[in-house]
Amino acid sequence: MRSKTLAIAAITLLGLAAPASAGAVTLIGSGSVAAQPVLQALFATYTKKVNHKVHFTYVADGGNAGVKDVQNGTSQFAGQARTPLPSDAGTTYIKFYLDGLCMDVNPKNSLSNITIQQTHDIYRGLLTNWSQVPGSGLDTTIDPVGRDTNGGTYNFFLQAVLNNEPPASNVNALTADGLVVNAVKQDPNSIGYAGLAWQKKGLKTLKVNGVPCKASKISVEPLKYPLSRYIFLVLPGDGSSSPKALVKFIDWARRSKLAGETILKAGGVPAFNKK
Amino acid sequence: MLGALVCAVVALLLALIATVFVHAWPSFAHNGLSWFGPGGNVDDQMEAISLSAQTGAGYVYTFHAWPLIWSTILITGGAVTIALVSALFSAVFIIEFAPTWMSNILQPVVRFLASVPSVIYGLIGVVVIVPFIGNHFVTEPQKASVAGVISLTGYSLLAAVTVLTVMIAPLMVSIFSDGLRAVKPGWLEGSLALGVNRWRTTWKIGVRSARPAIVAGTVLAVARATGEAVMLAMISGSVGFAPNPADGLIFIYEPSRPLAPTIVKNIDQLSSKPANATLFAIAAVLLFSGAMVSLAGHIARRAMRKYGSA
Numbered sequence: 001m002r003s004k005t006l007a008i009a010a011i012t013l014l015g016l017a018a019p020a021s022a023g024a025v026t027l028i029g030s031g032s033v034a035a036q037p038v039l040q041a042l043f044a045t046y047t048k049k050v051n052h053k054v055h056f057t058y059v060a061d062g063g064n065a066g067v068k069d070v071q072n073g074t075s076q077f078a079g080q081a082r083t084p085l086p087s088d089a090g091t092t093y094i095k096f097y098l099d100g101l102c103m104d105v106n107p108k109n110s111l112s113n114i115t116i117q118q119t120h121d122i123y124r125g126l127l128t129n130w131s132q133v134p135g136s137g138l139d140t141t142i143d144p145v146g147r148d149t150n151g152g153t154y155n156f157f158l159q160a161v162l163n164n165e166p167p168a169s170n171v172n173a174l175t176a177d178g179l180v181v182n183a184v185k186q187d188p189n190s191i192g193y194a195g196l197a198w199q200k201k202g203l204k205t206l207k208v209n210g211v212p213c214k215a216s217k218i219s220v221e222p223l224k225y226p227l228s229r230y231i232f233l234v235l236p237g238d239g240s241s242s243p244k245a246l247v248k249f250i251d252w253a254r255r256s257k258l259a260g261e262t263i264l265k266a267g268g269v270p271a272f273n274k275k
Numbered sequence: 276m277l278g279a280l281v282c283a284v285v286a287l288l289l290a291l292i293a294t295v296f297v298h299a300w301p302s303f304a305h306n307g308l309s310w311f312g313p314g315g316n317v318d319d320q321m322e323a324i325s326l327s328a329q330t331g332a333g334y335v336y337t338f339h340a341w342p343l344i345w346s347t348i349l350i351t352g353g354a355v356t357i358a359l360v361s362a363l364f365s366a367v368f369i370i371e372f373a374p375t376w377m378s379n380i381l382q383p384v385v386r387f388l389a390s391v392p393s394v395i396y397g398l399i400g401v402v403v404i405v406p407f408i409g410n411h412f413v414t415e416p417q418k419a420s421v422a423g424v425i426s427l428t429g430y431s432l433l434a435a436v437t438v439l440t441v442m443i444a445p446l447m448v449s450i451f452s453d454g455l456r457a458v459k460p461g462w463l464e465g466s467l468a469l470g471v472n473r474w475r476t477t478w479k480i481g482v483r484s485a486r487p488a489i490v491a492g493t494v495l496a497v498a499r500a501t502g503e504a505v506m507l508a509m510i511s512g513s514v515g516f517a518p519n520p521a522d523g524l525i526f527i528y529e530p531s532r533p534l535a536p537t538i539v540k541n542i543d544q545l546s547s548k549p550a551n552a553t554l555f556a557i558a559a560v561l562l563f564s565g566a567m568v569s570l571a572g573h574i575a576r577r578a579m580r581k582y583g584s585a
Contacts, residue, residue, distance in 0.1 A: 128422035141418035143409075143428045148513060148540055149322055166319065170426045172530070173318075173513045175540060179401065186406035187428055189418075 023053050025245045030059040031066020031078035034155035035231045038097065039079055041266035042253050050252060054245050067091060070236050076246055078234040081159070092239040093232045094250065098269040099156045101193045101227040102213035103206040104181070108188040110137035113207040116226055119161050122191060125168025130189065143190040145183045148173040153267045157193055160227055177267065193227075195267045218269050231268065295562055298555035305336035310556065313341035317515035321541060321553065328547035338553050340560075342517035346531035349432060349518060350511065351500040354439035359493055362444045363482070366451035371477045382452065388445035397506035400438040405429040405510055408528070417525050425530060430512030433527040438510060439503065443496040450495065454488020455481055487576045494572030498565055501535070508536035534561055 029039070036058065043056040058079070061069070066078030067088050084093045103114055111133065121127040122144050130138035146167055147154040154173075158164055167173070174180050177194050184192040185202040196215055199205050205213050211225045218228040233250060235242050253259045260273030303310055320338050327335035369378045369385070409429025418427045458481050466476040482489075512530020515537075520526050532540070534557050544550035 125423040129419065140415055141422045141426075143418075143426045145426075145428075149325070149544075166322070168423065169316065169318075169514060169516065170421075170423055172426050172428055172430060175508060175513065179509070182401065183428070186402075187409055190428065 024055065025053060025243065026055045026057060027077070027243070027246050027249070028057050028075055029066075029077045029079065030061050030069045030075045031234065032063040032081045032231065033060040034063075034081045034099065034159065035079035035096075036060040038231070038263055038266040038268040041262050042259060045258065045262045046249055046252065049258065051245075051248075054249065067234050070234050073236070076236075076242065077250075080232040080234050081156075081229065083230070083232075088234070090237060092235045092237065094235065094239070094254075095230050095271060096233045096250075096254065097231055097263045097273075098218055098223075098271050099160075099227075099229050099231055099267075100196055100213070100215075100218035100225065100269040101153060101156060101160070102196060102199055103191065103193055103208055103227070104184050104199070104203045105136075105191050105206060106184055106186075106188045107202065107204045108138075109191075109204060111135050111204075111206060113210055115209055116161060119208070120163070123157075123162060123167045123171055124165060125170055128170070138189065140189045143172065143183075143187050144168075144170065145172045145174060145180050145190050145192040147177065147180060147193075148175055153177060153193065153195060156227075156229075160229070195264070196269055197264045215269065228269070230271070292562065295555055295559050299552060299559040301334075301549070301552040302336055302338060302556035303559075306338055310338060310340055311344060312339055313517070314339040317342050321515070321537075321544075321550070324553050325541070325544040325547045325550040327549055334549040336549050336552065338556070340534070340557070342515045343532060343534045343537050343557070344560075345517045346432075346511070347501060347533040347535075349531070350435045350439060350507065350533055351497060353432070353436040354443060354500050355493065355497050357436070357440045358444040358447055358496060361440075362447035362451055362492070363489065365444075365448045366455055367477055367482065369448070370452050370455040371473070371481060385445045385448045385452075389449050391442075393442060393503055393506040394509075396438050396442050397509035400434055400506065400510035404434050404438060405431075408434055413528050417528065420525070421529075425514060425516055427525070427528045427530075428512075429528075430510060430530045431528045432511075432518055432531060435507055435511040435531075435533075436527075438506060439500055442503070442506065443500055446499065447492040447496050450492030451485065451489055454485035454492070457488070458484045486579045490572050490575045490579070494568055497568050501564060501568070502561060504535035504539045507533055508539045511536060513540060 039058055043058065047055055063078070063080040063082060066075065066080060069075035070078045070091055071088075080093065081099070084091075103119060105111055109130070112135065114133070118127065118133055122133070122142055123146065127133060128142055130136040130140055130142055133142075144167075146157065158167075172183065174183060177198055180192040181194050181198045181203060184190045196213070196218065199213070207213070209226045211217055213225065213227070217225045223229065235246075253263075254272050255274065257274045260270035260275070263270045263273070315337075317339060323335050324338065327333070365385075369381050373381065406429055408431060409427070412433070413427045413429065421427065462480050462484065463476055466480050467473070471479075511532055513532050513536075514530045516529065516531050518526050518529035518531050522529070538554050538557055541550060541554055545554065
């Protein structure tokens with residue numbers, strides 16, 4: 001009796017496992033840490049809603065290491081946050097989506113424009129009072145808020161504003177973009193950064209180096225907004241040798257509306273997706 | 276059959292403890308006792324640990340958790356102390372002094388409050404209490420005095436202790452009042468019949484014989500407070516900073532981050548092997564302190580057994 005039950009259970013388990021493995025493809029990638037949250041969100045959405053048979057592994061070993069992995073064949077694709085260099089010979093860069101960050105203050109702050117240098121100094125703890133930032137109309141202590149190290153926005157901010165120096169200890173590192181926005185809404189002295197998707201009522205979006213933070217400025221070439229950049233996917237050779245499943249995925253991720261929404265939610269700005 | 280079930284549960288528990296400690300071992304082995312000590316910035320250490328898995332230059336394990344431990348002690352200690360006093364008086368009031376109709380309303384309300392999920396308290400903390408403290412209690416000179424080191428924005432010891440107190444007090448009230456209700460009526464009536472007044476009777480006979488229940492309630496509250504992660508991650512402030520009582524009043528406005536929320540905050544780094552070991556080391560410390568608290572409660576209850584059952 002017992003052995004029969006066991007046998008049935010085993011067969012059922014095998015039956016469940018078999019269709020999942022039949023024709024399944026696992027695509028292997030590596031590279032940029034900054035791109036990881038968006039890529040992982042895209043992977044999850046694709047496997048769940050588009051093609052159950054395609055799975056992904058992605059090792060965030062940094063963009064440069066990712067390109068090397070593609071060159072020597074250990075990865076089928078790499079995420080990359082910088083433009084191509086001569087050392088990347090034998091690879092193809094595909095524009096994938098954009099990183100774009102807005103700087104926000106509370107509406108009670110009369111500041112309308114901030115420079116990258118000022119932002120850097122605030123988040124490095126060099127400027128600690130609003131009186132040191134001309135145009136703010138405040139003379140109170142600055143409360144800078146940001147993301148913790150888990151966020152893609154954190155990585156981009158670190159590279160684009162802080163030159164990879166860690167933020168000062170007075171920066172309140174919150175666990176979600178929504179909490180950053182909430183903190184800026186509620187505290188007249190705070191400054192924070194968040195993606196385009198978060199720019200709503202109750203926040204004052206600053207111009208950065210004089211350029212307003214709008215989708216039209218972030219995603220239109222040449223990239224004039226200072227806190228925007230392309231994230232690339234790097235493929236070996238001229239890209240024609242890549243597996244079909246990967247090509248299909250890239251096409252879906254660059255063009256479909258669902259992928260665009262996923263990118264936006266994960267903190268990026270879709271570049272080519274249908275609206 | 277039941278015996279097998281018990282064995283299975285115990286085996287599962289042992290497996291859990293073993294897993295946690297095996298995963299945690301590299302972190303303890305590398306740091307020794309200095310794991311528990313102060314030294315350096317704990318957030319920078321955590322980041323170095325996470326990143327060391329990617330650089331290929333060997334794993335980094337250096338971790339000095341004192342700011343996190345100190346924060347846990349301050350927040351848990353503060354909340355449990357305040358909750359113990361207020362819960363004891365509330366329970367005495369509900370059982371001994373409140374009119375029947377009132378205690379009929381209060382008891383289900385307290386029971387309900389004790390079962391509210393902590394994340395709801397966290398939400399209220401983030402949208403109400405934190406901004407209130409930041410905008411009304413903290414003064415500009417206080418903020419300026421620590422500018423560039425930490426931000427006093429309302430994410431603070433005060434917010435954490437307040438919300439945690441509100442969270443654990445109903446649990447304590449509920450257990451304390453069960454204990455008070457179980458006191459043999461004869462003992463109380465005997466005391467009253469001898470002409471001892473009602474307050475003295477309650478305090479000397481009721482509360483004294485309910486002491487095992489008070490210990491039990493406090494142990495549960497300490498366990499819940501120490502293990503609370505999500506709510507504290509939302510409102511305690513997320514800096515690995517050790518608030519210093521020598522700073523004066525400003526100390527209660529200082530942010531910190533206890534042990535449990537540190538695990539929540541760094542959960543994305545689990546794939547990094549050294550970060551994994553460090554987070555499991557934190558888990559091991561929490562597990563060990565939980566076991567110690569429950570052991571201490573057990574010993575205390577044994578010593579009080581002569582006063583009544585609970």
